[in-house]
Amino acid sequence: MDVRKAALKSLNKILYKNGSSDDILNYYSKQVLISSELKSLVAGVLRNKLTLDYFIANISDKKLKDLSNNVLNALRLAIYELEFLKTPDYAVLNSYVELIKRSDLKSGAFVNGVLRNFIRKRPEITFPDIEKDPVSAISIKYSHPEWLVERWLHNYGTDDTIKICKYNNLSSKLTIRVNTLNISKEDLKEFFKENEISFSDDRMVNDCLILHQKGDIKEIPGFKEGYWLVQSESSSLVSIVLDPKENEKILDLCSAPGGKTTHIADLMNNKGKIIAVDLNPKRLEKVKENCLRLGISSVEYQAADAKEYSHDEQFDRVLIDAPCSNTGVLAKRIDARWKKTKEDIKNLAKLQLEILNNAAKLVKQNGIIVYSTCSIEPEENQEVITKFLEENKDFKPDKIAPYLPWELSEDKGYFQILQSKQNIDGFFIARLKKI
Numbered sequence: 431m432d433v434r435k436a437a438l439k440s441l442n443k444i445l446y447k448n449g450s451s452d453d454i455l456n457y458y459s460k461q462v463l464i465s466s467e468l469k470s471l472v473a474g475v476l477r478n479k480l481t482l483d484y485f486i487a488n489i490s491d492k493k494l495k496d497l498s499n500n501v502l503n504a505l506r507l508a509i510y511e512l513e514f515l516k517t518p519d520y521a522v523l524n525s526y527v528e529l530i531k532r533s534d535l536k537s538g539a540f541v542n543g544v545l546r547n548f549i550r551k552r553p554e555i556t557f558p559d560i561e562k563d564p565v566s567a568i569s570i571k572y573s574h575p576e577w578l579v580e581r582w583l584h585n586y587g588t589d590d591t592i593k594i595c596k597y598n599n600l601s602s603k604l605t606i607r608v609n610t611l612n613i614s615k616e617d618l619k620e621f622f623k624e625n626e627i628s629f630s631d632d633r634m635v636n637d638c639l640i641l642h643q644k645g646d647i648k649e650i651p652g653f654k655e656g657y658w659l660v661q662s663e664s665s666s667l668v669s670i671v672l673d674p675k676e677n678e679k680i681l682d683l684c685s686a687p688g689g690k691t692t693h694i695a696d697l698m699n700n701k702g703k704i705i706a707v708d709l710n711p712k713r714l715e716k717v718k719e720n721c722l723r724l725g726i727s728s729v730e731y732q733a734a735d736a737k738e739y740s741h742d743e744q745f746d747r748v749l750i751d752a753p754c755s756n757t758g759v760l761a762k763r764i765d766a767r768w769k770k771t772k773e774d775i776k777n778l779a780k781l782q783l784e785i786l787n788n789a790a791k792l793v794k795q796n797g798i799i800v801y802s803t804c805s806i807e808p809e810e811n812q813e814v815i816t817k818f819l820e821e822n823k824d825f826k827p828d829k830i831a832p833y834l835p836w837e838l839s840e841d842k843g844y845f846q847i848l849q850s851k852q853n854i855d856g857f858f859i860a861r862l863k864k865i
Contacts, residue, residue, distance in 0.1 A: 431461040434507065434525055437471040441503040444765050451765045466644045474514060475506045476764045477599045480573040482506045488555050489547040501537050504530050508545055519549055564588060568595060577772055578757065585808060593850035598760040604641045605632065607661040609724045611696055618657055625651040634835050634854065635663045656724045661689040664847050664857035668751060669693035671833040671859050672800040676701040678746040681792055683736040683785060686713030688720040690751055695726040704729045707739055737784040744794040752782045754803035754810050758849065758856020779809045786818045790825065798828065799862045804855065806848060811858035815844055828863040
């Protein structure tokens with residue numbers, strides 16, 4: 431299938447049929463010659479959708495709401511190529527006009543006219559003034575919903591908000607964590623050199639590397655052998671903060687897809703017991719697959735609701751990588767910014783506190799709970815911890831600074847990683863001790 435046709439079909443399903451971007455891109459990737467081109471096109475449009483819509487609204491004589499999904503997405507794709515990829519005008523016009531004409535001859539003429547208008551009038555299109563209207567200006571220029579921009583301006587200020595938006599619009603890097611149960615980091619680096627895999631060392635987290643590789647992850651040398659798995663620096667830090675020891679009993683309450691579960695097993699040298707819990711049995715299968723590939727035998731699997739899970743015994747340590755709004759990982763979750771709402775954050779905070787309160791009953795005295803999210807919203811992070819400590823007087827914040835690669839001016843027992851400050855995915859990590 432032609433890559434532009436596949437991109438158009440993908441966007442229609444992701445944006446208008448609530449499809450998962452990962453699932454849909456995996457499906458259409460098998461139908462094109464170069465899957466990286468498809469993923470680049472679709473991700474580019476999803477990240478820049480609001481900016482592209484602003485351009486279209488400024489040059490079209492029809493309102494966006496009056497355009498069919500097919501035509502609107504074709505225009506987004508075409509203008510993305512023209513504006514961001516600098517694809518030659520003639521190639522873009524010919525391809526997208528012909529693509530639309532196959533299903534709707536009249537719309538082909540409309541698309542042709544809009545694209546020619548854009549090429550001619552682009553120098554005249556300006557963005558709103560950031561001094562007069564910072565919310566609208568940042569929202570349109572960096573393609574983020576206004577409600578998110580407004581929150582971040584309030585919580586982090588203008589400079590950080592712009593940096594966060596810029597980070598979210600970058601192609602996410604491929605960070606991997608070495609599975610030291612099977613190979614050392616130095617040996618893996620030699621293995622990559624022998625197989626001509628380009629990489630750079632990650633100085634932030636000892637067991638991470640950054641791969642400069644495109645294509646199917648499963649075909650990269652070392653994947654099938656269980657030498658490594660995809661996991662970001664921020665995510666890897668969570669298990670490091672948990673600091674599990676050999677022969678301990680660990681509970682991972684929201685374990686799928688298993689990156690942190692397998693990291694815990696690695697840090698314990700596969701000695702001890704980890705119970706991996708997830709609400710979704712299909713997602714729990716992914717944890718099993720990862721453990722099997724990595725040679726991990728210390729994990730048991732239980733499909734259960736984290737806010738109601740119970741066990742006869744108590745655990746040395748409990749990890750809660752809680753369901754969240756994903757606002758720290760919008761660079762990876764390319765469609766998430768268009769599918770989340772203010773209400774989601776309020777509902778998630780309620781759920782997160784329920785899970786944390788349940789975990790309090792499952793940890794031993796002097797045991798540790800680590801709570802993490804890939805969110806940068808205070809309601810899901812600091813405020814959840816504050817409410818939990820108010821309701822659970824037998825817990826206190828535990829020192830987190832010894833486990834982090836940054837100097838902390840004050841150790842509150844939690845840390846908010848920000849895209850704008852640490853230049854990695856946004857994450858929140860808290861370490862709590864039962865007293």
